[in-house]
Structures are given as C-alpha cells and as structure tokens.
Amino acid sequence: WLLKAIVDTREYNLEQESELRFEVEFSSKASVKLVSGTAEIFGTELATGVTYHFFGRKIAVFTWHGCCLELTGQCSVEYTANETPMSSYLNLHLALEQLRENAAQQGEQGPRVLVLGPHDVGKTSLCKILLSYALRQGRRPLHVSLDCSEGSITMPGTMTATSISHIIDVEEGFGSTATTAASMGSTTMPLAYYYGYQNPSENLQLYKLLTSKLAQGVKARSAIDDETRLGGQIIDTTGLIDNVGYDIIQHAIEQFSVNVVVVLGHERLYSDMTRILRDKPEISVVKVAKSGGVVERDQQFRTQLQRSKIHEYFYGTSKCELSPYSTLTNFTDVSIWRVGESSLAPTSALPIGMDRQLSETQLVKIDNADILLHSILAVLNADETDNEANALESNVAGFIYVSDVDDAKQKLTILSPAPGRLLKRHLLMGSFKWIES
Numbered sequence: 135w136l137l138k139a140i141v142d143t144r145e146y147n148l149e150q151e152s153e154l155r156f157e158v159e160f161s162s163k164a165s166v167k168l169v170s171g172t173a174e175i176f177g178t179e180l181a182t183g184v185t186y187h188f189f190g191r192k193i194a195v196f197t198w199h200g201c202c203l204e205l206t207g208q209c210s211v212e213y214t215a216n217e218t219p220m221s222s223y224l225n226l227h228l229a230l231e232q233l234r235e236n237a238a239q240q241g242e243q244g245p246r247v248l249v250l251g252p253h254d255v256g257k258t259s260l261c262k263i264l265l266s267y268a269l270r271q272g273r274r275p276l277h278v279s280l281d282c283s284e285g286s287i288t289m290p291g292t293m294t295a296t297s298i299s300h301i302i303d304v305e306e307g308f309g310s311t312a313t314t315a316a317s318m319g320s321t322t323m324p325l326a327y328y329y330g331y332q333n334p335s336e337n338l339q340l341y342k343l344l345t346s347k348l349a350q351g352v353k354a355r356s357a358i359d360d361e362t363r364l365g366g367q368i369i370d371t372t373g374l375i376d377n378v379g380y381d382i383i384q385h386a387i388e389q390f391s392v393n394v395v396v397v398l399g400h401e402r403l404y405s406d407m408t409r410i411l412r413d414k415p416e417i418s419v420v421k422v423a424k425s426g427g428v429v430e431r432d433q434q435f436r437t438q439l440q441r442s443k444i445h446e447y448f449y450g451t452s453k454c455e456l457s458p459y460s461t462l463t464n465f466t467d468v469s470i471w472r473v474g475e476s477s478l479a480p481t482s483a484l485p486i487g488m489d490r491q492l493s494e495t496q497l498v499k500i501d502n503a504d505i506l507l508h509s510i511l512a513v514l515n516a517d518e519t520d521n522e523a524n525a526l527e528s529n530v531a532g533f534i535y536v537s538d539v540d541d542a543k544q545k546l547t548i549l550s551p552a553p554g555r556l557l558k559r560h561l562l563m564g565s566f567k568w569i570e571s
C-alpha cells in the first residue's frame with residue numbers, strides 16, 4: 135500500500151498567479167500539502183508541511199508567487215489554470231481597505247459591501263477572499279449571509295451575521311456547523327435568524343422581515359464595537375436575479391445601508407444595478423469577472439451539502455466531535471410554530487378578511503405532533519412569556535431535531551447538540567427534514 139500511496143500522490147509546481155483546481159466527491163477524500171512557496175485557499179494562507187483534508191468540496195489553491203504542492207487521494211476533477219481573476223479581487227480588496235482608512239480618519243463606518251450575481255458564479259468564494267484579506271490586514275469585518283439555501287455557518291434556511299476574527303478554516307470554509315453547535319449559547323455564536331426555506335420566494339415577506347432584523351442586529355453591534363464598525367460588512371446573497379431577486383436586493387441595500395455593490399460575472403445585472411442606483415451617488419457599483427474555476431452545483435450536490443451540514447451540526451467533524459443528546463419531551467411542554475401560509479398558496483385559500491402579508495409573517499401553532507417527524511426545529515431566543523410576534527422576530531439560540539414522534543403518548547424524541555441549555559419553549563419549524571443515515 136505504501137507504493138500505492140506514493141503513486142497516488144501528485145506533485146504540482148505552480149507558477150506565480152496560477153491555481154490548482156480540484157473537486158472531491160462526498161464519498162471520497164483528498165488532501166493537499168504545501169511543500170514550498172506560498173499558497174492560499176479562498177484567501178486563507180496554507181501553512182507549509184501541513185496536510186489539509188477535503189471531501190465534498192470544490193477547491194482552488196492559488197499562489198501569488200509560485201509554489202510546490204502535493205495532492206493525494208481521489209479527485210473527480212483536477213487541473214491547473216494560470217488565468218484567474220485574483221488580481222482584480224485583490225484590487226477590489228485594496229479599494230475597500232482604502233474606504234476603511236478613510237472611515238477611520240473621519241470616524242465613520244467601514245464599507246458595507248453587497249456581493250451579487252446569479253447562482254454559482256463564486257459569490258461565496260469572493261466573500262471568503264475579501265474577508266480573509268481584510269482579516270490578514272488586521273481588520274475585523276462582519277460576514278453576513280443572506281443565502282438561506284446553504285447554511286455556510288449554521289443550518290440551511292438560516293440568515294446569519296458572524297464576526298470574522300480568526301483565520302477562515304481552509305478545510306471547513308467558514309467553520310463547520312459543528313463549531314456553531316458547540317458555541318450555542320456562548321458569545322461566539324453568530325447572530326442567526328431562522329427563515330426555514332431554501333428559496334426567498336417561498337415566503338418573501340418573512341425573508342424581508344428577517345433581513346431587516348439581521349440588519350438591525352448588525353447596526354447595533356457596529357454601534358458599540360469600534361473594530362466591527364470599521365471592518366464593515368461583506369454580505370453574501372442568494373443568486374436570485376428575477377423580480378423577487380431585485381426586490382430583495384433593493385431591500386438589503388436599504389436595510390444594511392450598503393455603499394458598495396459588487397456584481398460578479400453578469401453584464402445585465404451590472405447594468406440594471408447602475409440604472410437602479412443612479413440616483414444614489416453614495417453607492418458605488420463595480421463589476422468583477424467570474425473565475426473560470428467556479429463549478430456549477432446541481433440540486434443533488436446542494437441536497438448532499440445540506441445533509442452533511444445538518445449531520446455536522448449534531449455529530450461534529452473529525453476536528454470537533456460532538457455527541458448529541460437524545461431526550462424525550464412532552465409535546466404539550468413546548469410551543470412549536472410554523473410561519474403562516476406560504477406565498478405560493480392562492481389568496482382565495484386564505485381565510486376571508488386575512489391579509490396575505492399578515493398571514494405570511496404570522497406564527498401558526500402546530501397542534502399535530504405527527505408532522506414534526508424528522509423536522510429540524512430552531513430554538514428561539516424568546517422566553518416563555520414572550521408572545522408570538524416577539525417569538526417570530528427573535529434570533530436563534532440553536533437547533534434540535536425531532537427523531538421520533540409518539541402520537542398516542544404525545545411525546546417527541548429530540549436530538550440536541552447541547553443538553554439542557556437549548557430547551558426554551560418557543561420552537562420554529564421550517565421546511566427542512568432530515569433522516570439520519
């Protein structure tokens with residue numbers, strides 16, 4: 135096997151400003167080691183001689199000055215490229231850094247940057263690069279994710295704001311959901327709101343309401359913390375560029391007082407944004423090119439990604455193992471909510487006199503334990519005395535999973551990453567189901 139391991143290892147000598155791109159399936163593993171020179175993965179520098187492991191990822195190892203890499207394991211795709219948009223991304227970072235300098239001198243806020251583009255153009259990767267570069271420069275930017283499909287920080291269906299104060303983990307991206315699970319209830323927990331669906335159009339009113347709540351939280355944090363205020367925000371978005379997409383983009387621009395709009399790889403979107411924002415000279419609209427390395431992810435990959443994020447949340451990763459607790463709870467001891475009708479229901483299906491907008495952001499109590507089977511529930515940071523309206527607008531303390539329902543006895547079997555701490559009374563159900571495998 136030693137011979138196989140040696141044969142299995144490929145050496146790559148990269149010239150300056152080129153990258154090694156590789157894809158690893160969820161079912162296989164690959165690892166990369168920097169032998170000499172300098173290299174980074176989405177902005178985070180690799181340490182020499184350290185082996186980094188990957189599965190279910192699509193990766194680019196980029197070098198500014200040239201390097202030698204060793205790649206081991208099974209990749210479904212692997213090649214090198216010397217045409218990358220990295221120098222334009224670096225220029226963008228330098229321009230943002232200039233805004234931070236100016237803000238520091240004038241006692242103002244750092245840049246609020248909204249990253250736009252269709253699905254799979256490299257928005258999240260660009261956000262990582264911009265955040266890593268800012269961090270390497272001693273800044274403490276906030277990473278805001280309005281992309282509810284992925285769950286890059288926590289569960290899919292969640293919108294989050296996280297202070298980036300440590301280097302972004304190259305193996306786990308923004309950190310595994312396990313790290314978030316382990317931080318539940320502590321101050322390092324990101325600010326999170328549970329939307330509960332994959333697509334903003336499933337409940338547009340709720341999506342906008344939670345975007346506003348998140349923006350308020352970010353503003354409150356920036357008001358009391360100088361480093362956060364100066365670091366500014368890098369805001370990742372959903373990739374929707376239809377009518378609903380334009381609506382939520384404009385809403386996010388207002389709510390976060392965005393002053394830099396970055397459009398990735400889409401001419402029409404760029405021209406529409408310059409037109410829509412032409413009366414607002416305080417907002418700069420810039421376009422940057424998409425990397426040729428960005429890979430389209432099909433629904434199957436996305437579903438697998440969501441599943442692995444959920445699994446990670448409860449069981450951890452090899453770096454941060456968790457042993458979740460299973461407990462039996464009386465259905466009557468907790469209040470479990472769902473958010474109103476989805477906007478897909480015809481207006482005629484609503485009770486007479488009920489306004490659609492209201493129903494879309496109104497909590498409906500779940501009175502039938504059956505439908506909870508295999509659901510992910512958000513534990514809301516509202517306490518027992520809070521009413522429904524407060525509960526809906528409260529952020530998330532953590533998540534639990536309903537692994538079994540005994541309808542006759544009205545009991546739920548609940549899986550939780552942290553015992554005790556999470557059992558508050560208000561729980562919110564979204565559309566995500568998961569079956570432990």
Ligand code: ADP
Binds near residue numbers: 260
């Ligand atoms: P978006 O946020 O626009 O949907 P992502 O940044 O998530 O796009 O990129 C889509 C996929 O392509 C991700 O799996 C990401 O890791 C991968 N990717 C991005 N840039 C590169 C690159 N230069 N080389 C290889 N893979 C890349």
